Amino acid sequence: MKIESITLENFQCYYGLNQFVFENGLNIVLGDNGEGKTKFYEAIFWLFNGDKFNLESLISKKKLKENYNGDKFFVSVAMTVTVDNLEQKLKKSFKVQSRAQGIKTEGFEFVGINDNDIGEREKMDGDKLLDYIFPPQIRRYSMFKGEAELDIFKSGEQALSNLVKSFSNASHYDEFCKYGKYLMNEAEKAVNKDVKLSTKSKRQLQLLESAIDKKRRELSTLDEQLKIKDTNLIKIKADLKEADKYFNNAKHLKTLKERIKRINDSISITQSRIVTNYTTRIFDDKWILMFFEDIQKEFNEKIKHEDLLRRKEEKKFNMEQGAKELSEKILNKITPLPLGVPSASHMEEMLKEKICKVCNRGAEEGSEAYIYMEKRLDEFKESIRPKKENQKEILFKKNYTQKLFSLSDNYTKRLIEIRKIEPNLKDVFEFNERKNQELKELERSLEKEEREIQKIIAKSKGESELVNIYENVKVWSNQELDIEKSKVRLVGEISRLNKDLKELILEKEEIDSKEAKSFLIDTRDILRDIETIFQDTRELKYDEFIDLINTKSNEIFATINVDDFTGKINLIKYSDSRGEQIKIELLTTEGEYENPNQSLETTMHMSILFAISEIASEISSEGSGNYPMIFDAPTSSFGLKKTMDFLNLVHSTDKQRIILTYEFVGRDDKDNQVIEEEFNSVKRSKAFWLRRDDFIKDDLSTINTNVTTL
Amino acid sequence: MTRRDMLLRDFMVHPIIREKYKIPPSKIPATLEEGLNSSYPIIKSISYMIKEIKKSPKKSEKEVDKLIRKLLNESPL
Amino acid sequence: MDSLFDAWKNKIPKYSVRFSDLFSSLAHKGAASSQTVTSLGKHFDVQYELYIYAFFLGLYNNERLPFEQDEKRKDFSREIMYWGSKSKADRKDFTYIQDYIFMALVSKSDLSLVSLDKDDIDIKDAVKELINVLEEYTNGGLTIIHEKIEDELSPFLTSDSFLQLLLKST
Numbered sequence: 001m002k003i004e005s006i007t008l009e010n011f012q013c014y015y016g017l018n019q020f021v022f023e024n025g026l027n028i029v030l031g032d033n034g035e036g037k038t039k040f041y042e043a044i045f046w047l048f049n050g051d052k053f054n055l056e057s058l059i060s061k062k063k064l065k066e067n068y069n070g071d072k073f074f075v076s077v078a079m080t081v082t083v084d085n086l087e088q089k090l091k092k093s094f095k096v097q098s099r100a101q102g103i104k105t106e107g108f109e110f111v112g113i114n115d116n117d118i119g120e121r122e123k124m125d126g127d128k129l130l131d132y133i134f135p136p137q138i139r140r141y142s143m144f145k146g147e148a149e150l151d152i153f154k155s156g157e158q159a160l161s162n163l164v165k166s167f168s169n170a171s172h173y174d175e176f177c178k179y180g181k182y183l184m185n186e187a188e189k190a191v192n193k194d195v196k197l198s199t200k201s202k203r204q205l206q207l208l209e210s211a212i213d214k215k216r217r218e219l220s221t222l223d224e225q226l227k228i229k230d231t232n233l234i235k236i237k238a239d240l241k242e243a244d245k246y247f248n249n250a251k252h253l254k255t256l257k258e259r260i261k262r263i264n265d266s267i268s269i270t271q272s273r274i275v276t277n278y279t280t281r282i283f284d285d286k287w288i289l290m291f292f293e294d295i296q297k298e299f300n301e302k303i304k305h306e307d308l309l310r311r312k313e314e315k316k317f318n319m320e321q322g323a324k325e326l327s328e329k330i331l332n333k334i335t336p337l338p339l340g341v342p343s344a345s346h347m348e349e350m351l352k353e354k355i356c357k358v359c360n361r362g363a364e365e366g367s368e369a370y371i372y373m374e375k376r377l378d379e380f381k382e383s384i385r386p387k388k389e390n391q392k393e394i395l396f397k398k399n400y401t402q403k404l405f406s407l408s409d410n411y412t413k414r415l416i417e418i419r420k421i422e423p424n425l426k427d428v429f430e431f432n433e434r435k436n437q438e439l440k441e442l443e444r445s446l447e448k449e450e451r452e453i454q455k456i457i458a459k460s461k462g463e464s465e466l467v468n469i470y471e472n473v474k475v476w477s478n479q480e481l482d483i484e485k486s487k488v489r490l491v492g493e494i495s496r497l498n499k500d501l502k503e504l505i506l507e508k509e510e511i512d513s514k515e516a517k518s519f520l521i522d523t524r525d526i527l528r529d530i531e532t533i534f535q536d537t538r539e540l541k542y543d544e545f546i547d548l549i550n551t552k553s554n555e556i557f558a559t560i561n562v563d564d565f566t567g568k569i570n571l572i573k574y575s576d577s578r579g580e581q582i583k584i585e586l587l588t589t590e591g592e593y594e595n596p597n598q599s600l601e602t603t604m605h606m607s608i609l610f611a612i613s614e615i616a617s618e619i620s621s622e623g624s625g626n627y628p629m630i631f632d633a634p635t636s637s638f639g640l641k642k643t644m645d646f647l648n649l650v651h652s653t654d655k656q657r658i659i660l661t662y663e664f665v666g667r668d669d670k671d672n673q674v675i676e677e678e679f680n681s682v683k684r685s686k687a688f689w690l691r692r693d694d695f696i697k698d699d700l701s702t703i704n705t706n707v708t709t710l
Numbered sequence: 711m712t713r714r715d716m717l718l719r720d721f722m723v724h725p726i727i728r729e730k731y732k733i734p735p736s737k738i739p740a741t742l743e744e745g746l747n748s749s750y751p752i753i754k755s756i757s758y759m760i761k762e763i764k765k766s767p768k769k770s771e772k773e774v775d776k777l778i779r780k781l782l783n784e785s786p787l
Numbered sequence: 788m789d790s791l792f793d794a795w796k797n798k799i800p801k802y803s804v805r806f807s808d809l810f811s812s813l814a815h816k817g818a819a820s821s822q823t824v825t826s827l828g829k830h831f832d833v834q835y836e837l838y839i840y841a842f843f844l845g846l847y848n849n850e851r852l853p854f855e856q857d858e859k860r861k862d863f864s865r866e867i868m869y870w871g872s873k874s875k876a877d878r879k880d881f882t883y884i885q886d887y888i889f890m891a892l893v894s895k896s897d898l899s900l901v902s903l904d905k906d907d908i909d910i911k912d913a914v915k916e917l918i919n920v921l922e923e924y925t926n927g928g929l930t931i932i933h934e935k936i937e938d939e940l941s942p943f944l945t946s947d948s949f950l951q952l953l954l955k956s957t
Contacts, residue, residue, distance in 0.1 A: 172717070175763055185760075278947040279830045282840065284879040289887060291847045291956055299775070299894035306900040313901060395904040400791040400913070404900065408889055425954075526752050531723040541720070639829070665741075 001083045001133055003628050009076040010060040010700055011046075011194060012039045013692065013705045020707065022628075026651035031690030032665040036705030040690065041145055041632040047077040047092050048130060048139065052108035055094050057103075062704050064098050072097045075190050083133050089113040090133075119435050137166030137629050138616045141609060146600070147633045153582045155572075160573070160582045162545075167359045167615050168545040173538035180531035187524035194516040208508045215501040218590035222494050229490065231576040234583075236476050243473045244595055249456045250470065256453050267439060274435045275428055276428075277661065290421045296414060306401075327411040339380045346378045427686035458670060514569035546571050546582070552611035555606075560604055560610075560649040567593055567603055568652055584608070602664045603646070606634065628656040635661060644682055651683045666690075675710070715741045717760050727752070792889055795915045796868040800921050801860035802838065806929045809936075810834050810863070813943070818914065830949055832878065834863045835870050840949065841883060841928030842921060846891055847956035849919070850927030860922075882883070892917040 005021045008014040013036045018042075020029075032035035046058065056218045059075050067073050077091030094108040112129025114122050134142075140162070144150055152159045165171045195205060275281075340357065342350075350356055351373055356363050363369040513521055548569045557569055567588040574581055584604065586593040596604065609629070617626045635643045643663045650657055664679040673691060687710040719783075721727075722738050731752060739745035745757030796913035802810075831837045845851065854860070871882035893900075896916050902908045935942045935952065943949065 169713075178760065179759060180761060234927070276946040278950040280832060280878060282950060282953065283836060283881045283884065286839070286881070287950065288843050288953070289885070292887060295846065295891050295894055299890040302894050303900075309901050310904070313905075376850075398904045399789070399908070400794075400903050400910060401900045403790055403792040404890075404893060406888060424728060425950075505821070528754065529726050530756060530759075532722050533726055536724055538718050 001627050002083055003658070004080040004082055004087070004370060006044065006080075007076075008040070008043050010063045010096075011043050011075055011077055012037070012058055012060060014707075015062040015704045016061045018705075020688060020705050021686075022656065022658065023687035024572045024656050025654055026647060026683070027656070027688075028647065028682070029386070029658065029660040029687045029688045029690065030662070030675065030679070030710075031660065031666055031705075035192055035665075035692045036690040037660045037662065038145070038632060039705070041079045041143075041630065044079070045091065047079060047144075048134075049093060052094070053600065055105040055108065060098055060704075064096070064103065068098050069100065070098070075629070081133055086115045088115060088133050089131060090130055092126060097675075111326050124447050134627065137162070138613075140166075141363055141612050141616070143630045144609070144634065146582065147602050147634055147636055150602060150609065150634060152605070152609070153584055153586075158359075158579065159291065160580055163236065163549075163612065164542065166546060167612070168541065168548075170538065170545050171543035173541050174536065176534040177531075177538050180534040184524070184527040184531045187520070188525045191512055191516050191520045191524050194520050195512050198515045201515060205508065205511055206506055208511070210346075212504045212508060213502065215497055217502060222490055222497065226487065226490050227485050228455055228492065228577060229487050230574075233480065233487070234576065236483070237355070237482050240473065240476050240480065241595060243469045243476070253453060253456050256325050256449050256456070260446060260449050262451070263442055263449065267442045267446070270435050270438050270442065281428075285421075285424065286426060287421055289418050290425070292330055293418050293578070296411070296418065300411050303404055307405065315469055319706055321423055324643060338385050339376075343483075344377060344380055347373060347380070351377065363693070374594050413679075444536070449492075532607060542573065542580075546573055549608065549611050549617060553607045556610045556614075557604065557607035557655070560607060560646060564594075565596075565603075569607060597637075599635070601633060602637060610655075613655070626655055628658060630658045630661045631662075632661065633662065637664070638663075638679060639675075640664070648683050650683070712742070714760050718745050718757060721756050722753070729748050789896065789915075791869075791910065791913060794910050795889065795892075795917050796812060796885055797866055798914060798918050799862045799864060799866050800918050800925065802922070802925060802929060803854060803861045804859045804861055804891075807861065811933060813837055823862075825832070830946075832874060832927060833865075835865050838863075839870065839888070840953070842888065842925040843931060844931055844953060844956065845924035845927065845928030848927065848931060849957075850931060851895075851923045852905040852930055853923050854855060854926060863886065863942075888921065891924075892920045893920055896920045937948070 003022050005019055007017060007019045008016050026328060029040060030036060055075070063073060063075075073094055074093050076091055078089065078093075080087060080089045082088070085106050090110070090111045090112050096107050097104045097106075110125045110130075112124045114124055114132075116122060116130055117310030132467045141152065161171075190208075196202065270433075346357070350363070350372070354363055354365060354370065355361070356369055357559040361369065361371060424487070465540065550569065553569045553571070565586070567586050569583040570587045572583045572585060575582060586596055586600070586604065613627060613629055635646055638646060640663055643661065647659065650659070664676050666674055668674050675689065681689075689708040689710055691708065692704060692705050693704045718739060718741070722748070727733050727738070727741065728735075731750065733750055733753070737748070737750065741761060742757055745753050748754050748757065752785055801818055807900060813829060814834045814837045816834065817828050831840070867885060867888075871881040871884045896919075898916050900929070903910070903913050932952070
């Protein structure tokens with residue numbers, strides 16, 4: 001059976017008609033989380049299993065809004081398949097009307113269109129056609145959502161009995177066993193009845209029978225107990241196995257946390273060393289003087305200039321002073337008499353009498369001669385007076401500018417300091433640049449470690465759970481030991497009881513043989529043997545079937561094993577209180593491989609599923625041999641590279657497989673979705689890309705998925 | 711080779727047939743018909759059970775039981 | 788006062804009131820903030836630091852901007868002689884700045900030192916002239932800062948913004 005196409009019409013985020021045309025071999029549907037991948041899977045699931053309830057939730061909101069108060073429209077999922085070269089179609093649909101009063105759904109139907117071999121098309125019931133083209137027991141093992149669903153032998157799932165019923169004739173033998181047992185019991189009863197008729201060993205017989213009964217009841221009780229212990233043991237072992245995974249995760253987590261702490265410490269240290277006090281250093285480190293050199297020079301020039309000016313003026317002044325003094329002393333170029341000649345008293349006398357006694361002329365007050373004499377007297381008086389320090393006239397009375405000159409003197413020293421600023425700044429910037437780089441690196445590695453932690457936490461449910469698990473493991477390990485011990489005791493008891501029982505039965509049968517009619521005994525013996533034959537044959541058939549799955553699984557495992565794991569899958573049958581179960585083991589040359597990682601487990605489960613699919617196609621009496629399989633995100637734990645390898649290997653098996661995945665969808669720098677380059681090297685028959693239109697957060701009617709064929 | 715023939719063959723390979731009842735290979739039936747005509751009570755019984763169990767509507771267990779008993783009683787052991 | 792320098796550093800220069808906001812937003816008020824108080828994101832520890840910064844900014848950019856007539860001014864009550872004294876444990880003493888400012892003022896002003904020492908100019912006038920130069924260059928620098936705030940959305944976002952602004956001086 002090959003799926004030719006699947007068409008979604010107004011189904012959830014698929015507005016309008018969206019057709020997917022499939023090929024044989026590997027078909028890949030790519031879509032980031034939330035883009036419509038799982039809705040696609042659910043559409044198929046609804047086609048196969050959906051009923052007429054809760055239809056409203058399936059309607060495309062966009063279509064609803066568009067057709068508000070408008071025409072009726074359809075919501076449907078349709079699938080076209082070919083079986084033995086004949087086309088068959090299935091369509092599940094209903095009509096929708098959207099009004100102010102509400103949404104009305106009607107006309108739910110599941111229709112099949114069957115092309116029969118005389119070229120006629122006949123309409124028929126969808127469920128009937130579905131069961132014909134894709135039998136339920138096969139369907140059940142052909143569609144899987146997520147990695148966890150792949151483990152079909154999870155305890156309690158009755159997968160083995162389902163599989164046997166579906167794909168093996170081993171189930172026929174169950175009937176015979178039942179029959180054989182019944183007949184044998186009847187024969188036993190007949191013998192007992194006959195023996196009782198004879199009174200000879202009645203009492204002995206009665207005792208034996210009651211003893212046998214008692215032992216049988218005891219045995220049954222103990223058997224029950226044993227079964228329960230086994231069930232508990234298996235659960236505890238499973239829990240311990242999970243815990244072990246978590247232990248490893250917990251240890252890993254601890255290591256990662258330590259690494260993160262170390263990185264954070266480095267970050268703190270690096271951050272603290274980055275220079276931030278630029279503004280204060282402008283002052284403290286003299287950076288503010290960075291361009292001061294020119295001004296310094298200007299200043300120095302000015303000072304020099306002022307100094308020159310000063311000295312010039314001083315010189316001029318001194319010269320002037322000197323000249324003035326001299327000129328006053330030289331009157332009419334005649335060398336004056338020295339001071340004190342005539343003497344002061346003579347001068348005073350002459351002044352008093354207003355007569356110059358030297359030239360015997362009168363000198364009236366105010367006359368030139370009188371004034372001359374007065375002046376000479378003053379000069380003489382002046383010259384004999386003790387001179388005050390600053391009495392002499394000076395030019396620079398103040399010395400306000402002393403500091404400026406001394407500032408100018410340190411010129412060179414200061415220039416050197418100013419010139420150091422630029423290289424200093426450069427160093428600081430470079431240092432900071434380096435520290436910032438270091439910081440970036442540290443933060444990158446921090447991000448990486450934190451992503452690792454998130455992955456582990458996601459896988460192991462959560463940090464706090466890890467703590468619980470630590471504590472539980474101790475408890476469980478003790479419980480495990482206890483159960484094993486008590487099992488040993490039980491088994492011993494059971495074997496003792498069995499022995500006793502055997503003896504009692506032998507005793508009884510001796511009496512039987514003696515007392516009962518021989519043909520009854522013979523009949524009983526034959527029927528016993530028949531029962532044994534039936535039982536053993538049934539066991540054999542079951543084991544053959546499991547071997548078949550085992551062998552096929554390993555063949556496939558060898559081809560799709562991306563982990564380079566050298567080992568084999570081993571399926572083991574065991575019974576517990578709920579019936580017969582299968583345990584999956586991985587065996588290497590050293591024994592059982594405990595705790596396979598998630599991707600190895602997934603590969604294991606996929607191999608088994610592919611094997612079952614092959615067996616189904618070989619055994620199935622109706623429909624064409626091969627059936628497609630549909631997986632939604634089966635390789636989440638694989639990562640990009642392993643997924644690539646895995647898909648390539650699946651493609652090489654050449655059977656129709658539809659795999660939905662979010663791998664290979666990434667984002668570019670503008671945060672647009674892109675298909676990663678690696679996808680080009682993935683071998684496939686067909687590929688699709690699901691992308692949602694940009695939508696408005698609270699307006700569901702804007703959600704719509706677009707399908708692009710790659 | 712019908713399914714029922716295969717069923718019989720499956721049962722016939724059990725070691726009890728050879729070892730306990732010492733039935734030689736030549737006497738082991740290839741078809742259900744042969745088995746029903748076998749002179750060995752155990753083979754005949756099994757064949758009969760196959761015939762009856764696979765028939766529909768199924769005879770009640772009690773009836774089959776009676777028949778078997780009759781079978782076994784009639785044949786020389 | 789026997790020295791121009793001493794007379795000058797007793798003064799407190801003023802700034803235009805239109806820049807009051809700058810001072811309050813960019814600098815801490817009063818004494819330098821203690822170490823225990825988180826810095827509130829202000830670049831300058833004390834107000835006069837901003838003043839000094841603005842002066843050099845104006846100086847290096849040749850922006851000497853006289854005050855408008857009747858432009859109101861204010862000061863922050865810290866004489867020049869106290870500028871640069873060590874304010875916190877993690878700061879240094881930068882009183883050297885007083886010398887440099889003084890040198891810049893002397894070189895940029897028309898003051899005749901010779902006339903000053905000759906006592907032809909009153910010391911008070913000389914000091915007034917120097918302070919005037921100081922205030923005008925600072926005015927120019929504050930204007931540059933003000934314009935940057937007007938032009939840009941987040942002008943002084945990083946810790947090196949002021950350093951960068953200074954480095955850009957032509």
